[in-house]
Amino acid sequence: MELLQNQRGLKGTLHVPADKSISHRSIMFGALADGTTTIKNFLRAEDCLSTLHAFEKLGVLIEDDGETLTVHGKGKKGLTATTEAINVGNSGTTIRLMMGILAGQPFETTLYGDASLNKRPMNRVMVPLRQMGAELSGANDTEFPPITIRGTDELQPIHYEMPVASAQVKSAILFAALQTKGTSTIIEKEPSRNHTEEMIRQFGGQIDVEGKKITLTGPQTLTGQTVVVPGDISSAAFFLVAGAIVPDSEIILSNVGVNPTRTGILEVMEAMGADIETLSSDPVNQAADLKIKHSTLKATTISGAIIPRLIDELPIIALLATQAQGTTIIKDAEELKVKETNRIDATAEELRKMGAKIEATEDGLIIHGPTPLHGAEVSSRGDHRIGMMLQVAALIADGRCKLDNPEAVAISYPHFFADIENLIEGAGING
Numbered sequence: 128m129e130l131l132q133n134q135r136g137l138k139g140t141l142h143v144p145a146d147k148s149i150s151h152r153s154i155m156f157g158a159l160a161d162g163t164t165t166i167k168n169f170l171r172a173e174d175c176l177s178t179l180h181a182f183e184k185l186g187v188l189i190e191d192d193g194e195t196l197t198v199h200g201k202g203k204k205g206l207t208a209t210t211e212a213i214n215v216g217n218s219g220t221t222i223r224l225m226m227g228i229l230a231g232q233p234f235e236t237t238l239y240g241d242a243s244l245n246k247r248p249m250n251r252v253m254v255p256l257r258q259m260g261a262e263l264s265g266a267n268d269t270e271f272p273p274i275t276i277r278g279t280d281e282l283q284p285i286h287y288e289m290p291v292a293s294a295q296v297k298s299a300i301l302f303a304a305l306q307t308k309g310t311s312t313i314i315e316k317e318p319s320r321n322h323t324e325e326m327i328r329q330f331g332g333q334i335d336v337e338g339k340k341i342t343l344t345g346p347q348t349l350t351g352q353t354v355v356v357p358g359d360i361s362s363a364a365f366f367l368v369a370g371a372i373v374p375d376s377e378i379i380l381s382n383v384g385v386n387p388t389r390t391g392i393l394e395v396m397e398a399m400g401a402d403i404e405t406l407s408s409d410p411v412n413q414a415a416d417l418k419i420k421h422s423t424l425k426a427t428t429i430s431g432a433i434i435p436r437l438i439d440e441l442p443i444i445a446l447l448a449t450q451a452q453g454t455t456i457i458k459d460a461e462e463l464k465v466k467e468t469n470r471i472d473a474t475a476e477e478l479r480k481m482g483a484k485i486e487a488t489e490d491g492l493i494i495h496g497p498t499p500l501h502g503a504e505v506s507s508r509g510d511h512r513i514g515m516m517l518q519v520a521a522l523i524a525d526g527r528c529k530l531d532n533p534e535a536v537a538i539s540y541p542h543f544f545a546d547i548e549n550l551i552e553g554a555g556i557n558g
């Protein structure tokens with residue numbers, strides 16, 4: 128498709144879509160809790176619908192009145208077996224967290240996904256879950272999906288030092304640990320998003336977190352709750368960057384989730400000189416209204432403990448860096464290679480087609496700026512975040528851009544192109 132262009136200013140207010148990580152978990156916790164869970168502002172995007180359908184296949188009744196979802200909890204032992212393999216599409220969060228849940232259910236389940244998911248590493252989850260007593264196997268003795276999980280009633284607690292900083296791995300172990308008898312400890316490599324820990328507490332469970340050490344004693348009984356999902360900062364990120372790089376822009380993003388384990392992008396943008404103002408904040412729901420305006424930008428270095436706090440934002444931050452004065456260095460981000468695509472290569476190669484000065488390294492990217500971008504034929508490579516990043520890049524490109532496989536954005540943000548268009552119209556300019 129031809130991408131939207133607008134070199135003169137994005138204006139307006141945007142309600143960013145609901146948080147993907149919290150939406151997945153709201154179904155999972157709702158399914159495992161006693162009683163009903165009401166979910167308001169659930170993200171109706173492909174990934175979260177994969178989680179919803181997977182739990183329906185495991186016997187969970189989920190009602191949707193078009194606004195609110197009601198999950199009729201089955202309690203900790205109530206999921207029912209299905210002989211049919213469950214397709215979880217493109218969703219790494221669905222497959223990895225479900226592996227932890229199914230490790231404690233005494234039946235066999237097979238999970239698989241699309242061509243991208245079936246190439247993503249699963250040993251990181253299988254290794255600790257096997258230590259806990261579940262049997263897991265990948266396709267043809269590999270670590271790749273389809274993954275068959277033979278769960279057990281006799282799951283054992285674990286002491287586990289995580290070799291990767293990954294909220295998905297941590298969450299899978301926590302879901303399993305909730306179903307054991309005894310105390311499990313997890314040592315994180317670096318703190319990663321803590322939505323699972325927060326929702327264990329929200330659903331009436333107990334968990335202790337001291338720095339990188341997490342302690343949980345099972346078995347625990349969870350109770351259904353009302354979950355109000357805030358906006359996703361990872362979706363807001365595309366507009367934060369668009370507002371910063373398109374001249375004359377002024378965008379208000381309302382109800383953005385600002386859980387501190389997710390706000391690395393705000394710190395990086397501030398260090399680069401972006402003009403971001405917090406208009407109001409709601410500390411109870413960890414949400415804020417943010418205003419972003421165009422500004423001049425300077426390069427920065429992004430590495431170490433901040434990486435897990437902005438891992439999904441790195442492709443769009445790389446685009447931002449193409450417009451900053453100086454050399455931006457992103458390192459310690461080798462996890463980007465095993466996302467929906469190899470996001471180090473995809474970001475460097477696609478942005479280079481538009482004239483960016485960007486090099487891939489073993490664990491990140493080096494970006495020289497500021498560099499004007501030009502039109503090109505680019506591809507999302509089936510990765511939603513690469514597709515959205517390229518649309519934002521096209522806004523400032525001189526000349527037309529064509530995007531291959533734009534449908535990928537529906538994984539996390541079905542109305543993405545329409546929202547960009549509205550901001551262009553907000554400026555009275557139709558690209």
Ligand code: S3P
Nearest residue numbers: 148220292293294295296438439
């Ligand atoms: C997620 C964790 C991150 C992130 C993904 C969502 C989650 O993955 O990239 O989009 O909801 O737990 P990793 O755990 O592989 O870093």
